[in-house]
Amino acid sequence: MTDRDDEEQLTIISARAKEIKTGLDSNFTEEQLQRPLSRRMVHALVAATTAATAVKLKALSARVEALEEGGIKYLGNFQRAAAYAKGDTVTHSGSLWVALRAVPAGTAPGSDPACWQLASKGNKPAKRAPVGPTS
Structure with missing residues (x-):
């Protein structure tokens, strides 16, 4: 994957996380927000966070590899x-x-x-x- 692909994936993931947050903020009353999240919502939030972290780690791993190959x-x-x-x-x-x-x-x-x-x-x-x- 290229840096551009990583950035596109990160943008998509960020947009999805923002949609989830917006949905949580606007579609529920204060009383409903105080209730525990559903298992499905927790899984969606964890999956989005994990995917975003994976994209960042992949990009960092590629940069470290390029630096290590450089040598003197x-x-x-x-x-x-x-x-x-x-x-x-x-x-x-x-x-x-x-x-x-x-x-x-x-x-x-x-x-x-x-x-x-x-x-x-x-x-x-x-x-x-x-x-x-x-x-």
């Missing part, structure tokens, strides 16, 4: 003109660096600790930016 994405040597996405790894000055978030072009590994994390230090010393405000 090694992009070779750092390129000044390239922008990097969170999780991309590059080699720079003999060390391996991981992007912690989206990194704009020109932000070299080691220059901004909010963007890059040193994964493995190589033979050459890495230049590190000072931590804290630089005024």
